[in-house]
Amino acid sequence: MRVAVVTPYFDEPVEWLRRGHESVLGQGVDATHFLVADGRPDATVASWDCQHIVLCRNHADWGNTPRMAGGLSAASQGFDAVAYLDADDWFLDGHLASLLALAERGEGELCTSRRLLHRIDGTAIGPCTRVDGTTTVDGSGMLLTRTAFAVLGVWCLVPPDVVRDAPQTVLGYLQLRRRSIATTGRATVASRQRSRQMNPQMPPSRWDGHLRDEPPRDPAAARRWWHTLTIADRTAYIRRMGAD
Amino acid sequence: MRRVAIVTPYHGEPLAWIAKANASVRMQTHPTTHILVGDGKPEPAIDRWDAQHIVMPAGHRDWGHTPRAIGALSAAAQGFDAIGFLDADNWLYPDHVATLLALQERDGLEVASSLRVMHHVDGRLLHRCQLVDGIETFDTNCLMMFPPAYSCFAVFALVPTSVRYIADRWVSIWLKRRGRKIGCTFKATVAYRVRYRHFYETSTMPIPTEHIVDLKIPHPRELRDWWLALPAEERERQLRIMGAS
Numbered sequence: 001m002r003v004a005v006v007t008p009y010f011d012e013p014v015e016w017l018r019r020g021h022e023s024v025l026g027q028g029v030d031a032t033h034f035l036v037a038d039g040r041p042d043a044t045v046a047s048w049d050c051q052h053i054v055l056c057r058n059h060a061d062w063g064n065t066p067r068m069a070g071g072l073s074a075a076s077q078g079f080d081a082v083a084y085l086d087a088d089d090w091f092l093d094g095h096l097a098s099l100l101a102l103a104e105r106g107e108g109e110l111c112t113s114r115r116l117l118h119r120i121d122g123t124a125i126g127p128c129t130r131v132d133g134t135t136t137v138d139g140s141g142m143l144l145t146r147t148a149f150a151v152l153g154v155w156c157l158v159p160p161d162v163v164r165d166a167p168q169t170v171l172g173y174l175q176l177r178r179r180s181i182a183t184t185g186r187a188t189v190a191s192r193q194r195s196r197q198m199n200p201q202m203p204p205s206r207w208d209g210h211l212r213d214e215p216p217r218d219p220a221a222a223r224r225w226w227h228t229l230t231i232a233d234r235t236a237y238i239r240r241m242g243a244d
Numbered sequence: 245m246r247r248v249a250i251v252t253p254y255h256g257e258p259l260a261w262i263a264k265a266n267a268s269v270r271m272q273t274h275p276t277t278h279i280l281v282g283d284g285k286p287e288p289a290i291d292r293w294d295a296q297h298i299v300m301p302a303g304h305r306d307w308g309h310t311p312r313a314i315g316a317l318s319a320a321a322q323g324f325d326a327i328g329f330l331d332a333d334n335w336l337y338p339d340h341v342a343t344l345l346a347l348q349e350r351d352g353l354e355v356a357s358s359l360r361v362m363h364h365v366d367g368r369l370l371h372r373c374q375l376v377d378g379i380e381t382f383d384t385n386c387l388m389m390f391p392p393a394y395s396c397f398a399v400f401a402l403v404p405t406s407v408r409y410i411a412d413r414w415v416s417i418w419l420k421r422r423g424r425k426i427g428c429t430f431k432a433t434v435a436y437r438v439r440y441r442h443f444y445e446t447s448t449m450p451i452p453t454e455h456i457v458d459l460k461i462p463h464p465r466e467l468r469d470w471w472l473a474l475p476a477e478e479r480e481r482q483l484r485i486m487g488a489s
Binding site: 051052053054055056057059061064065068069072073075076077078146147149150151152153154155156157177236239240241242243244 | 301317322394401402484487
């Protein structure tokens with residue numbers, strides 16, 4: 001299977017992007033890296049062995065529009081699967097192979113992994129207990145196969161209240177449209193945490209400018225928000241996303 | 245005031261044609277944002293225009309359907325209230341957007357369509373289009389989508405490769421199957437520059453020597469026959485990919 005890995009980026013350090021890019025190239029599978037600049041294209045990135053898409057402006061939607069652009073371009077070019085990798089994350093050895101094995105056995109139209117949390121300087125914290133790959137997902141741990149490609153545009157149609165954690169809405173769409181979901185159960189994605197809360201007592205470093213004040217995302221929050229909506233609002237959102 | 249975007253994919257058309265399309269968007273009586281998507285052959289001059297510009301490294305060779313989908317979904321993410329299309333070789337009449345918005349508001353539509361006027365490849369006016377009726381047959385240039393129809397944008401890029409050149413027909417089928425409310429202004433507000441050799445061959449006009457395309461748009465019956473000739477499981481798979489199943 002030919003896999004496209006889509007990475008949106010905006011102002012992340014090129015060292016982070018390179019680490020992610022090298023982890024894609026080192027997966028040992030037929031993978032092409034799509035790097036999508038969300039308003040700030042980087043000339044170094046453009047010179048890499050990748051497809052480099054440039055969006056003229058920053059969409060300020062946490063990378064959702066670039067994920068859409070890379071995914072639809074890959075689908076149109078005939079790729080068999082689309083995976084994602086956030087600009088601050090990297091794949092651990094065997095990540096794509098383990099997801100593809102699930103897909104090739106026909107177990108999931110969406111295949112997921114779990115993740116290993118890291119501090120902003122790249123040192124390990126430990127396994128994430130909030131993302132289980134089935135009821136909650138992380139963007140960097142998702143691989144979509146062709147029969148799930150209808151969801152590729154949904155990244156741009158996520159309700160504004162939950163746009164920061166769009167993977168949960170993408171998961172919800174696939175559940176509503178009865179696509180199968182399978183997880184390896186293994187933590188094969190390294191997720192760099194940029195919240196100050198996840199980086200306590202760090203000595204001053206060159207990464208300080210990339211720390212964020214807001215707490216880390218709670219992947220279950222999107223589902224809780226959904227259940228606060230009226231039936232009419234839910235129906236409107238479902239229709240807008242094409243999940244009706 | 246409602247925010248409107250018009251999306252134009254381009255790939256190698258003369259810059260003067262693209263500039264004419266851009267000017268026709270800027271001159272709409274309802275203020276409209278133009279989103280241009282370079283599909284493998286970006287024009288640096290466009291960066292300086294009053295427009296948004298997306299650059300795709302790979303030419304998708306699918307008659308602009310993938311860049312069209314990407315530009316439209318970018319507009320959706322930016323919160324535009326209505327999104328239409330314009331091919332790089334065509335242009336809009338000044339009241340195109342305003343008449344579509346008025347119709348949508350009056351009838352509570354989710355998709356509004358106009359009619360089109362045929363122009364020679366050199367730009368001169370020919371006649372009103374006899375094919376596009378805005379009810380059974382659409383042209384992408386004539387369509388304007390409203391938020392409940394935005395989910396159809398991805399379909400442009402997901403249509404089976406061998407029939408991608410008529411993706412607009414698949415999109416209209418998808419919209420009807422999914423019960424989106426569609427209406428037509430019955431006003432010809434799109435100027436359509438005809439580039440098909442077949443069109444000139446079946447007229448009394450000489451065949452132009454430049455910018456001509458050798459593509460014959462099939463009759464809807466041919467598309468139906470192609471579809472029905474596929475094995476049932478392949479039809480189901482393609483419907484599933486497009487989100488129509």
